[in-house]
Amino acid sequence: MSTITPEELAATTLLRFATAGSVDDGKSTLVGRLLHDSKSVLADQLEAVQRASASRGQDEVDLALLTDGLRAEREQGITIDVAYRYFATPRRRFILADTPGHVQYTRNMVTGASTAELTVILVDARNGVVEQTRRHAAIAALLRVPHVVLAVNKMDLVGYEEKVFAAIAGEFTAYATGLGVPEVTAIPISALVGDNVVEPSAHMDWYGGPTVLEHLETVPVGQDLTHAHARLPVQYVIRPRTAEHPDYRGYAGQIAAGAFRVGDEVTVLPSGRTSRISGIDLLGTPVQEAFTPQSVTVLLEDDIDISRGDLIVPTADAPATTQDVEATVCHLADAPLTVGHRVLLKHGTRTVKAIVKDIPSRLTLDDLSSHPNPGQLVANDIGRVRIRTAQPLPLDSYADSRRTGSFILIDPADGTTLTAGMAGESFAAPQRAEAADDEAGWDF
Structure with a gap:
């Protein structure tokens, strides 16, 4: 892989994605293979993993140890906590969350997938779709993850048979589609050997789709700003009180969604007071427009009582409180x-x-x-x-x-x-139970 210049890195898009699957389906091995084969592992990291593998009596380097960082994880051979890794290719930057497979760590999978734009769900080709596979598909649907990749792993252990892959892909796609998952991409892989992870497999000439990395580099990310609800949670009120800027009062925060422009009429919630944007500062420079996920300072025409926790929104698109x-x-x-x-x-x-x-x-x-x-x-x-x-x-x-x-x-x-x-999310329409009595001091 060629060296990425700072200019090229700044121009790339960012994809947040998570891995999920049952215990021993090979999630951590896939992540390790992805990092290793994309040349995203530092030499000292690889040496540490080589030493750890040797100490466990393994002849080959266990790439799963690149992400299983907790001592308990290495001793048990399972992932417990969410492991975050950051890497980049010339085409895109990535934030990866390797999540646990155990049922008892479902909450960790929710944590890792909550901000993901794509989830890779692994399936052992020998076992097919199992209960935990369906559980992770349901969580991805509940969290509205827009892209799901089904990675059918350990294809080397089933003789790289196309019919095995086709049966698993068909069953999972039907189930996920029924949950409302908008897009499923199925890829046959062997994380241990490296088939279809970064490089195309020489053993599966019947498969003509992308490798895992190729799909991660090309899947659409972000949202259409022209249709997003513009939202700016106020994090800090800037009032420098200097001779240069005696009347400066700005409202700083990271734009959560959509875009703001100078001249837009906005409403401050929950107070409901309205004003108009008179200026937007981005990294100390005035701009006419700013959009998610930029951190900006917004200036308003009117002197309104605004503090941390308030939400600035377009007046024409204000949510109800x-x-x-x-x-x-x-x-x-x-x-x-x-x-x-x-x-x-x-x-x-x-x-x-x-x-x-x-x-x-x-x-x-x-x-x-x-x-x-x-x-x-x-x-x-x-x-x-x-x-x-x-x-x-x-x-x-x-x-x-x-x-x-x-x-x-x-x-x-x-x-x-x-x-x-x-x-507002709902998975059922149950009958409402009688609410418990309010406790003293918390009667709202």
Whole structure:
């Protein structure tokens, strides 16, 4: 691979993607092979993996050790935590999340895929589509990951048979399409040998599609800014008070979606006050237009009371504010989430008090059935919740915006992240249970 110049790197697009699959399907080996064959591994990293492999009595280098960084992971031979890796080719930059395969670490898969634009789901060619494969496909559908790659691994162990690949690809594609996954690309690979990972396989001349890396480099990323809901969560108010800029008041943040232009009429939420953009500063330079994911400072024509946590949106495309949040959530903490649970809800840069009013249902990912009124959600559970917040929030539907349609629930006692939520998402239409009585001090 040729050396990438800083200019070429700056001009490339960014793809965030995650890997998923059952235990021993070869996720970490695929990631290691991808990094190794694309020349994205430093010499000292490779030497460390070679030493670790030798200490375990292995004749060949175990590329899975490039991502399984925790001691417990190496000892058990499994992935436990989400391992993030950053690499680049001349065509694109990548942020990769290697997620665990164990059922008990489903929450980690949710974490890794929550910001991904593509998910690679591995299947062992000897076993085909299994329960965990369907579980990961369901999570990808719930998280609205726009692109899914089915990597049928260990093709070398089934004699590189086309009919084995075709049967698995057909079964998975039908299942994922039924879940609403918009796009599935199936690729037969052998991560251990390197077939169709970076280089085309010499053993599968019946396959004419892209390699894994080729697909990652060419899949469309990003969204059409002309149709996105423009959103700017305010992170910081800039008031330098210098002789040079005595009246400067800017509102800084990273644009979550869409584009803003000088002259646009905007509304500040949740207050509902309106103004017009008089200027946009990008890295200290005035610009006429800025778009996601740029970090900018916006100046307004009117002096409005704006602080961290507010949301600047186009007046013509402002979301409704609400104190009653209905969402699909994945519970991440070991302690259960229960009806009446007092929490903090963080949406964008804003954090407010909230209380869990109802847990109407819990999703059984094995068969996508809904268990009504479970009363609580435990670690790795996915369910529907109804939450009442102390202050109104400008929540978008998660279907419209994965950034401004998502939130997390936090334990107010110690700051632990409890739950990740997707506003408006629904996997069932259960009957509403009677909400628990409000607790003193949390009656909203």
